[in-house]
Amino acid sequence: MQSLSPMPKVNGQPRVQSSLSHKLHSPSTLGNGGTSSLASITLLTLLTAACGGTITDGAVDTTSTGGLRTIEPSGGSGGQAISYATGGMPPAYTGIGGGFPVNTGAGGSTSHSTVLPPVCLGVPIATSSVDAGAQCAGFGAELEPSPLDMYLMIDRSMSMTYTVQNTSLQRWDVLEQGITAFLNDPGVIKKATRVGLGFFGATGNPNDPAECSPNSYAQPKIEIQTIATGGPLILKAVTDEYALLGGQTPTREALWGALQHAQAWQVGNPRMTVVVLVTDGYPTECGNPVYTPSDMSLVTQVAMEYFTGTVGVYNSVGSPSIRSYIIGIAIDPFDLNVLAQAGGTGAATIVDNAGAVDEFVTAMVNITNANLQCVFTLPTPPLGQVFDPNQVQLFYKPFQGTRQQIPNAGSTAGCGGPYGGWYFDNPTSPATITLCPCTCANLGAGSIELEFGCPPFGIVT
Secondary structure, X not given: OOOOOOOOEEOOEEOOOOOOOXXXXXXXXXXXXXXOOOEOEEEEEEEEEEOOOEEOOXXXXXXXXXXXXXXXXXXXXXXXXXXXXXXXXXXXXXXXXXXXXXXXXXXXXXXXXXXXXXXXOOEXXXXXXXXXXXXXXXXXXXXXXXXXXXXXXXXXXXXXXXEOOOOOOEHHHHHHXXXXXXXXXXHHHHOOOEXXXXXXOOOOXXXXXXXXXXXXXXXXXXXXXXXXXXXXXXXXXXXXXHHHOOOOOOHHHHHHHHHHHHHHHHHHOOOEEEEEEEEOOOOOOOOOOOOOHHHHHHHHHHHHHHHHOOOOOOOOOOOOXXXXXEEEEOOOOOHXXXXXXXXXXXXXXXXXXXHHHXXXXXXXXXXXXXXXXXXXXXXXXXXXXXXXOOOEEEEEEEOXXXXXXXXXXXXXXXXXXXXXXXXXXXXXXXXXXXXOHHXXXXXXXEEEEEXXXXXXXXXOO
């Protein structure tokens, strides 16, 4: 395949190009949630596995830091600094009841939904210490990522022309160079990833009804298709859009329309489809005249309804479930992390400073590597071994990080533990294993491994 390389310009002159090379780092964990089609499973070689082992508890940092955030004021450049006295978390997310703020549609009132679970890690396993004499024979199976369809929804507001700190790059340069490297990545091409593209706001004119209509964003600029056919079209569209940048940030309508399109697309195509929202700002349009935390709660509700596959204010269809990945360019995470979790992907990815291009590419590649399966079929035991449902262990091994054992929760009722869990569809004659929601939300690039012939640790409290 011919390398795709547009030549961006500013005022007719080439924009400064980054000297950064595309270095793929070890993928970091990008959480995923919800259920999907049955995973394809590749049986690995017979192995000898430890039944026991030393369990080490790991602490999870749930704190947030304070700081300033910059938003786009109406009709101008620059930004307005807002500091939250709640440790960096907007007041809308600290109300009684916890969970995600949801606008009920009745007089603008807001309630807190606990439908979405937090991301929970499995039990960290210290592989350096194994109980002597507690050995058993088993075999492993590894889940393979399924081919992915991706709908990119990209912020085209004027602030995308701002310079990224500690670089000579504009934010649009980071986006353009990152997308170019991503579409040229051999691993992405080999996985047969298909990509579509849309921009928001639609016109940059706040008086244009199309600006605040989700239908504007449900119609892609470039339809989802193979990189071989769509890659050149996407790169040309990104290059051409630079001269048109302007306006504010109708995040809710953009995400709503993108999710509508992704959902309709997945219905007609038997492949997992996700939305990737790329932005450098917070909602500044199609809501209150001045940004308030409640505006973001509406965006969060959009992501939550589509991730959970439930009919609500924004999702009129229900299933299939669609995940929302969030990439922020030169912006503090704050609400973006909450939005990503509501969309079933754990946390937003923020790219900034000298490593912004590489970070953007890595985030995009990680999405294509992500294990999106949370329900999968049990493989057939090897010759001479009898399957015993009471002798099954399940592990998650991220590409980077500590191997984790997922406890046997027994059923959906047992999914409330701090380490999540899994359960059979039928405890005596199972055909599939289902991961608990918070365990599923923790999965990223890596592998799920099954080991038979070893009793699970059971529910950990």
